[in-house]
Amino acid sequence: MPLQLWISVVELSCFAGLIALGFFLVLRGADLFMFALGPLAMFGAMFGAYMVSRNGWPVALAVVVGVVIASGLSVASELLVVRPIHRRTGGEENPSIVAIVAVLFLLEQLAGTLFGRRPLPGSALWRDSFTVGGAVISGQAILLVAVCLLAFGGVAWWLRGSATGRMLRAVGDNERAAAILGIPVAKVRMVAFAMAGALAGIAGALFATKGGVTFTSGLQWTLVGFLAVIVGGLGSVWAPLVGAVIVALLQTWTVYKFGQAMEDYVTFAVAFLFFALRPKGIFQTKVRI
Amino acid sequence: MSRYPMRTTAGWIAIAAAAGLLLSGCGSDDNAGGAGGDDIVLGMITDTSGGASAYAPYTTVGIQLAVDEINAAGGVDGKQLKVITENDGSDTTQTPTLTRRLLENGADVILMNSGSASAISGRTVCVEENVLCVAPTNLSADIVKAPGNENIYILGPTSEGIGESFAAGMSKAGYKKLAVIADDVPTIQGYVPALVGAITDAGIKEVAQEKIAADASDVSAQIARVKAAGPDVVLVMSLGGQTEALVQNALHQQLPDVQRFSLASIGNQPTTWDLADKGALEGLVYVGSIDPGNERTTEFADKLAKKGGDHSELTAYGVQGYDSVYLVKEALTKAGSADDKAKLNETFQQISGYQPHYGQKDFTLSYGKDKHVGSDGNCGLVLATFGADNKPGDPWPVYQPSC
Numbered sequence: 001m002p003l004q005l006w007i008s009v010v011e012l013s014c015f016a017g018l019i020a021l022g023f024f025l026v027l028r029g030a031d032l033f034m035f036a037l038g039p040l041a042m043f044g045a046m047f048g049a050y051m052v053s054r055n056g057w058p059v060a061l062a063v064v065v066g067v068v069i070a071s072g073l074s075v076a077s078e079l080l081v082v083r084p085i086h087r088r089t090g091g092e093e094n095p096s097i098v099a100i101v102a103v104l105f106l107l108e109q110l111a112g113t114l115f116g117r118r119p120l121p122g123s124a125l126w127r128d129s130f131t132v133g134g135a136v137i138s139g140q141a142i143l144l145v146a147v148c149l150l151a152f153g154g155v156a157w158w159l160r161g162s163a164t165g166r167m168l169r170a171v172g173d174n175e176r177a178a179a180i181l182g183i184p185v186a187k188v189r190m191v192a193f194a195m196a197g198a199l200a201g202i203a204g205a206l207f208a209t210k211g212g213v214t215f216t217s218g219l220q221w222t223l224v225g226f227l228a229v230i231v232g233g234l235g236s237v238w239a240p241l242v243g244a245v246i247v248a249l250l251q252t253w254t255v256y257k258f259g260q261a262m263e264d265y266v267t268f269a270v271a272f273l274f275f276a277l278r279p280k281g282i283f284q285t286k287v288r289i
Numbered sequence: 290m291s292r293y294p295m296r297t298t299a300g301w302i303a304i305a306a307a308a309g310l311l312l313s314g315c316g317s318d319d320n321a322g323g324a325g326g327d328d329i330v331l332g333m334i335t336d337t338s339g340g341a342s343a344y345a346p347y348t349t350v351g352i353q354l355a356v357d358e359i360n361a362a363g364g365v366d367g368k369q370l371k372v373i374t375e376n377d378g379s380d381t382t383q384t385p386t387l388t389r390r391l392l393e394n395g396a397d398v399i400l401m402n403s404g405s406a407s408a409i410s411g412r413t414v415c416v417e418e419n420v421l422c423v424a425p426t427n428l429s430a431d432i433v434k435a436p437g438n439e440n441i442y443i444l445g446p447t448s449e450g451i452g453e454s455f456a457a458g459m460s461k462a463g464y465k466k467l468a469v470i471a472d473d474v475p476t477i478q479g480y481v482p483a484l485v486g487a488i489t490d491a492g493i494k495e496v497a498q499e500k501i502a503a504d505a506s507d508v509s510a511q512i513a514r515v516k517a518a519g520p521d522v523v524l525v526m527s528l529g530g531q532t533e534a535l536v537q538n539a540l541h542q543q544l545p546d547v548q549r550f551s552l553a554s555i556g557n558q559p560t561t562w563d564l565a566d567k568g569a570l571e572g573l574v575y576v577g578s579i580d581p582g583n584e585r586t587t588e589f590a591d592k593l594a595k596k597g598g599d600h601s602e603l604t605a606y607g608v609q610g611y612d613s614v615y616l617v618k619e620a621l622t623k624a625g626s627a628d629d630k631a632k633l634n635e636t637f638q639q640i641s642g643y644q645p646h647y648g649q650k651d652f653t654l655s656y657g658k659d660k661h662v663g664s665d666g667n668c669g670l671v672l673a674t675f676g677a678d679n680k681p682g683d684p685w686p687v688y689q690p691s692c
Binding site for chain 2: 255
């Protein structure tokens with residue numbers, strides 16, 4: 001495979017990995033698939049692109065505010081949608097997931113209404129590009145990889161080294177037991193949603209420069225993160241990134257070898273295989289008794 | 290974790306996704322209301338949320354400009370024109386139903402301002418209801434192919450005309466090996482055989498044909514396959530927007546010395562120019578319909594600039610929308626009213642030598658019982674190039690289509 005494709009694989013892996021890390025945090029902290037993460041990434045990116053192109057905001061400011069908004073919307077989803085349903089249904093998961101999927105489409109339409117239904121150019125923080133061995137690497141791609149590694153490293157440290165991180169794992173393992181032990185479950189869940197939203201916002205802002213962002217980008221972005229976490233599993237903080245690398249490599253290699261028509265078949269085959277044979281992913285959680 | 294419900298959630302996800310899709314906009318109605326008895330109602334199928342939404346708004350602006358102008362001048366036989374709309378989101382399954390809804394709301398004429406595939410899907414309603422239907426910007430000749438074409442018209446030139454122009458231009462430039470990159474939406478896939486067929490018939494060998502998913506995040510693999518095939522010319526076919534930008538960025542990076550051609554989409558979508566990397570469109574040849582030497586185009590551009598607002602940039606879509614209304618006006622004037630739909634269809638077929646506001650200055654549109662494509666030759670097309678500023682620049686010096 002040409003070097004340029006390996007660069008694409010790395011770039012796609014980091015993008016999907018960041019969204020998958022958001023999935024990971026909400027799954028560990030709230031035992032829920034946060035399907036609205038793709039639209040949150042889209043919303044943050046569209047906000048930034050809109051403010052830069054229409055209102056002349058500095059790129060860095062627009063990106064930071066976009067990430068804060070994505071995080072805020074994620075918290076709002078928890079407070080206004082998931083938590084009331086969670087309470088009313090006694091913690092049953094399926095109603096919450098249906099509500100989250102509804103939030104997904106709501107965010108898409110809201111972004112279309114606020115920022116327009118035409119694609120907006122992503123706002124690049126680093127516009128330079130470099131040629132290495134005949135392959136072109138954009139500064140934005142380097143930034144994406146750096147931020148991705150920092151985010152995974154930071155979350156890994158936070159989960160093990162901070163009290164809130166350890167509480168998040170406890171809540172995810174058994175919410176009722178955690179509550180009995182006095183852990184502030186609601187606060188921990190909110191932290192999980194806030195961090196997941198911020199990670200999605202960062203991913204969207206950094207990736208949108210590739211070809212722009214539009215209000216319908218969110219669903220596709222949710223799917224890449226979802227598949228990465230399905231393949232990687234929840235046994236390690238790094239598992240979503242491993243899953244993202246596997247999926248990106250497989251998809252890129254398939255298209256390179258067999259053309260685009262095969263990509264969907266291979267993606268569905270991977271999803272099917274993991275759902276059927278290894279539903280907890282490659283890295284599985286181990287419960288100590 | 291206490292539970293890990295990946296398998297059980299799949300069904301719920303599917304149900305919720307389906308519900309969400311139903312709620313997300315396809316078929317949404319933005320009508321201003323039903324038709325008034327004293328108005329002549331133009332019912333417009335448009336796309337504000339799907340693949341054609343990248344260009345449909347420009348057409349809408351051109352249509353509205355013509356309607357405003359005609360109304361300000363007293364209307365047609367004393368009646369004002371009124372536009373009502375339905376959004377099909379380029380979902381071809383929605384188009385027939387929405388076309389019927391427009392008719393129920395009083396539409397006298399239908400304007401198909403969505404993808405070609407939508408126009409093909411909706412044309413059965415035109416025939417069944419014996420209503421005049423005009424697709425201002427669509428290129429596919431399949432829209433007006435017999436049988437079942439009695440009431441539907443396009444302006445043209447068609448995709449075949451574009452194929453012929455590309456073939457002649459590429460031959461004259463001496464290209465031998467063609468690679469095609471097309472997005473996977475039905476409208477574009479419908480164009481591929483006509484365009485590529487015309488080019489290969491001219492003796493240019495097709496060495497690669499790659500498909501791009503319309504929601505692709507990365508196209509590096511397809512570009513690498515194209516590069517491996519060693520083409521000396523690449524034709525990109527898309528509805529524009531993100532897909533086109535992704536492909537052009539990647540081609541600019543990985544095949545900087547290979548000449549690129551593209552469809553009208555890229556030339557007519559100012560928003561897409563911003564999505565491309567700096568200088569990524571330089572040298573790209575696209576098939577447009579804007580000739581700076583055509584005085585009628587200049588006249589239209591001035592009117593559009595005066596009107597201002599969103600989508601008021603000069604594009605072929607806007608001009609074609611504008612001309613489509615004037616074509617309908619000519620037919621209405623001859624028919625005397627919109628009440629007799631068969632007569633209105635007949636008078637539309639009598640239009641001859643209409644001088645549109647796009648194409649080269651000698652370009653005309655004529656219709657007939659067996660002529661449902663208006664263009665009288667391929668000089669409705671202009672092969673133009675992009676400059677280093679990612680904006681359309683000079684006409685391509687190598688070749689221009691003639692009538």
